């Protein structure tokens with residue numbers, strides 16, 4: 010049965026995605042509530058990017074519905090898109106543009122008016138005031154990720170989609186980005202992120218879904234998932250140093266085989 014709860018920030022209901030005859034996403038359902046960071050976890054090829062693409066409106070699911078802030082992403086794409094911000098895995102802007110140029114450009118695209126003082130404040134918030142005149146290509150990986158998260162949220166969207174936001178960052182930059190993501194939650198907005206880091210999922214996600222071969226095989230808080238599966242023989246067999254972690258549960262549920 011398909012139902013939509015308008016109080017949800019994101020409601021993914023029974024979606025299926027095909028590429029030709031191949032079904033990459035199989036009747037996937039989950040939701041993101043206000044003030045929640047939700048993690049979509051899965052091995053390579055599990056269907057995470059396909060699910061995110063359907064939410065972003067980049068591909069149309071063959072079945073099911075998706076609403077963002079109550080707007081159907083297929084029937085009301087403009088309203089749905091106005092309520093979401095997207096930070097892609099390999100976001101890169103014109104390396105020759107300065108951060109200020111990029112901020113002004115994207116503010117214009119989103120119809121947001123920013124004064125010079127507001128730009129300064131935003132850069133100060135992400136500790137990038139020193140780099141104000143720098144070109145995007147001159148920034149470190151962590152600085153680039155902070156700029157792209159700032160741009161993804163410049164129109165203050167209620168839903169923020171982050172595809173592997175901290176891949177390749179050093180521990181300091183990763184912590185800093187986690188704090189920014191938690192700041193979005195504190196505003197009562199919702200975050201959907203994908204990650205291959207179980208440490209990240211445990212540290213920042215309120216709830217997670219594990220997707221494998223296109224199907225969701227578990228949804229819960231990281232703590233409850235660990236508790237539910239700590240006695241599973243498959244989980245115990247992959248645990249290290251006698252402590253059951255989310256990674257043990259993940260590998261126990263999805264198997265040890267390396268995916269291509």
Ligand SMILES: Nc1ncnc2c1ncn2[C@@H]1O[C@H](COP(=O)(O)OP(=O)(O)OP(=O)(O)O)[C@@H](O)[C@H]1O
Pocket residue numbers: 028031033051052053054055056057058059060
């Ligand atoms: N355009 C496409 N045409 C055909 N098959 C595709 C296409 N895009 C993805 N697939 C297949 O769909 C399945 C799901 O891919 P998807 O990229 O959604 O997985 P993922 O969980 O994001 O993987 P990763 O962690 O490697 O990014 C995979 O088997 C992939 O090979």
